[in-house]
Amino acid sequence: xxxxxxxxxxxxxxxALCCVAAVALICVFLFWNGLPFFGKYSAVDFLTGTRWxxxxxxxxxxxxxxxxxxxxxxxxxxxxxxGPIGILAGIYLARFCPHxxxxxxxxxxxxxxxxxxxxxxxxxxxxxxxxxxxLFGGNGFSILAASLLLGMMILPTVIQLTASAVKAVPDSYxxxxxxxxxxxxxxxxxxxxxxxxxxxLAAVVLAVGRAIGxxxxxxxxAGNQPRLTGNLLKGIRTLTGNIVMEMGYATDLHREAxxxxxxxxxxxxxxxxxxxxxxxxxxxx
Amino acid sequence: xNTLRAFAKAEGRKWRRHPLSAMVRLLCRxxxxxxxxxxxxxxxxxxxxxxxxxxxELFSLHFTxxxxxxxxxxxxxxxxxxxxxxxxxxxxxxxxxxxxEYARRDSLAVRLVRLTAETLSGIPSxxxxxxxxxxxVTALHLGLSLLSGALTLTLMVLPLILRTTExxxxxxxxxxxxxxxxxxxxxLRTVVRIVLPPAMPGILSGVVLAIGRIVGETAALxxxxxxxxxxxxxxxxxxxxxxxxxxxxxxxxxxIGEAYATAVVLLLLVMGMNGLSALISRKIGGKA
Numbered sequence: 032x033x034x035x036x037x038x039x040x041x042x043x044x045x046x047a048l049c050c051v052a053a054v055a056l057i058c059v060f061l062f063w064n065g066l067p068f069f070g071k072y073s074a075v076d077f078l079t080g081t082r083w084x085x086x087x088x089x090x091x092x093x094x095x096x097x098x099x100x101x102x103x104x105x106x107x108x109x110x111x112x113x114g115p116i117g118i119l120a121g122i123y124l125a126r127f128c129p130h131x132x133x134x135x136x137x138x139x140x141x142x143x144x145x146x147x148x149x150x151x152x153x154x155x156x157x158x159x160x161x162x163x164x165x166l167f168g169g170n171g172f173s174i175l176a177a178s179l180l181l182g183m184m185i186l187p188t189v190i191q192l193t194a195s196a197v198k199a200v201p202d203s204y205x206x207x208x209x210x211x212x213x214x215x216x217x218x219x220x221x222x223x224x225x226x227x228x229x230x231x232l233a234a235v236v237l238a239v240g241r242a243i244g245x246x247x248x249x250x251x252x253a254g255n256q257p258r259l260t261g262n263l264l265k266g267i268r269t270l271t272g273n274i275v276m277e278m279g280y281a282t283d284l285h286r287e288a289x290x291x292x293x294x295x296x297x298x299x300x301x302x303x304x305x306x307x308x309x310x311x312x313x314x315x316x
Numbered sequence: 317x318n319t320l321r322a323f324a325k326a327e328g329r330k331w332r333r334h335p336l337s338a339m340v341r342l343l344c345r346x347x348x349x350x351x352x353x354x355x356x357x358x359x360x361x362x363x364x365x366x367x368x369x370x371x372x373e374l375f376s377l378h379f380t381x382x383x384x385x386x387x388x389x390x391x392x393x394x395x396x397x398x399x400x401x402x403x404x405x406x407x408x409x410x411x412x413x414x415x416x417e418y419a420r421r422d423s424l425a426v427r428l429v430r431l432t433a434e435t436l437s438g439i440p441s442x443x444x445x446x447x448x449x450x451x452x453v454t455a456l457h458l459g460l461s462l463l464s465g466a467l468t469l470t471l472m473v474l475p476l477i478l479r480t481t482e483x484x485x486x487x488x489x490x491x492x493x494x495x496x497x498x499x500x501x502x503x504l505r506t507v508v509r510i511v512l513p514p515a516m517p518g519i520l521s522g523v524v525l526a527i528g529r530i531v532g533e534t535a536a537l538x539x540x541x542x543x544x545x546x547x548x549x550x551x552x553x554x555x556x557x558x559x560x561x562x563x564x565x566x567x568x569x570x571x572i573g574e575a576y577a578t579a580v581v582l583l584l585l586v587m588g589m590n591g592l593s594a595l596i597s598r599k600i601g602g603k604a
Contacts, residue, residue: 047419061452156363186354214334244440
């Protein structure tokens with residue numbers, strides 16, 4: 032009997048360690064396969080090079096600056112579109128929404144979070160891209176279309192986390208402000224929201240992580256040309272797009288360059304994760 | 317009608333007295349309306365254009381270039397989902413049991429597992445795909461196969477199942493455990509017979525969410541399970557899931573009707589999963 036108890040305790044402990052093992056394995060494989068690339072190709076040229084031409088010369092030219100900038104563009108665009116709307120809608124859901132309406136809206140927001148990214152991407156191709164083409168010209172596959180689509184995709188994340196951060200603020204803040212004669216809106220925006228600030232910031236940071244990491248939907252609407260451009264109506268390629276577009280047929284140094292792109296993306300994500308958990312810890316205090 | 321008139325009257329008074337407050341409230345309402353409109357537009361667009369394209373031929377067992385049947389993709393999706401759950405469920409539930417029932421609440425091991433689980437849930441799916449193609453496909457020689465895909469997805473849904481199970485176990489009152497110990501039961505018996513049954517609905521709703529993730533996943537499967545469109549012959553043969561099927565169809569640009577039909581099936585699946593999960597959590601709420 033004693034043996035069985037000990038055995039099962041060990042089994043459960045092993046299962047718990049799987050998460051740790053998974054992260055370690057992912058890190059090892061990614062760095063093991065990605066870092067040798069920097070032995071053959073200068074890291075500075077890779078990160079600051081503006082040309083991506085795998086077919087050039089003997090080994091190709093691999094500069095991922097356009098992709099880094101592209102990822103930043105669409106992420107910033109998504110934040111501009113989805114951030115304010117998401118935060119305001121989250122506050123609405125937590126504070127202003129009648130109870131019966133909230134019962135209908137909450138499952139809608141979680142459905143929005145569950146819609147697969149291919150479906151979003153397909154919606155982008157069939158609706159947003161033609162819309163951008165009609166309104167602004169160009170072929171529609173553009174930074175603008177990708178930003179709009181990503182903005183829509185991060186909405187549920189921002190709304191859910193903002194709403195729960197606002198709900199976590201004690202009611203006494205709100206009531207105290209009301210008792211001092213402030214209107215409901217003023218109480219919410221001057222007393223409750225400042226108290227939920229770090230939670231709302233965490234929501235935005237998580238949304239940034241989602242937007243940078245989003246792959247399929249962006250690939251389907253962004254056009255995927257590896258170039259540096261400031262024109263919102265032109266196509267662009269993101270880090271994730273770079274991997275998806277070429278991983279299927281890449282070999283040798285080209286393949287290693289793509290894995291190194293993954294390493295850069297992974298480092299970005301780890302930094303954002305760290306920021307997110309730091310903010311969450313501050314919120315808990 | 318009367319409530320509407322009263323509402324309009326109150327609004328009018330508010331705009332006169334506190335225009336700024338009224339404006340802020342209007343902005344909040346508009347934001348929610350835009351969100352709801354975006355979702356309803358997406359769902360409506362896909363249902364209206366997709367349902368007429370749902371033809372019985374699309375559910376034929378054989379995929380041909382003339383008939384882009386989605387039944388093989390549905391079967392591949394089911395196989396991958398089943399395999400993934402078979403792997404992730406024991407690991408996730410076992411891990412959560414260790415964290416909640418065995419380990420000390422703030423020990424180093426617990427914090428390490430939490431941190432890594434959080435990291436895992438933040439990693440984008442394309443990184444999982446990259447890892448899967450390097451580890452399972454190449455290093456372990458599993459090739460582009462359903463098995464490689466399922467192994468990759470296991471890592472992806474593991475943190476989700478771990479967290480939901482942990483929450484479910486934590487919500488079981490300590491008096492259950494004390495009662496069981498008091499009657500002379502051991503730790504293992506207490507966990508399996510007393511703590512696990514009331515936590516079941518919580519675990520189940522986590523599983524349902526995980527199925528939703530698996531069904532919707534594309535980027536992690538593109539380079540692990542491959543995109544072969546016909547019926548898979550075994551676990552080591554390649555097969556595309558429904559999402560991948562849709563990605564390929566919409567990329568070709570020749571089969572927009574079929575892509576719409578696939579989108580309808582995907583959307584209905586996800587809606588069903590969401591509804592099921594909500595139903596289960598409401599049941600827990602009702603009991604407590």
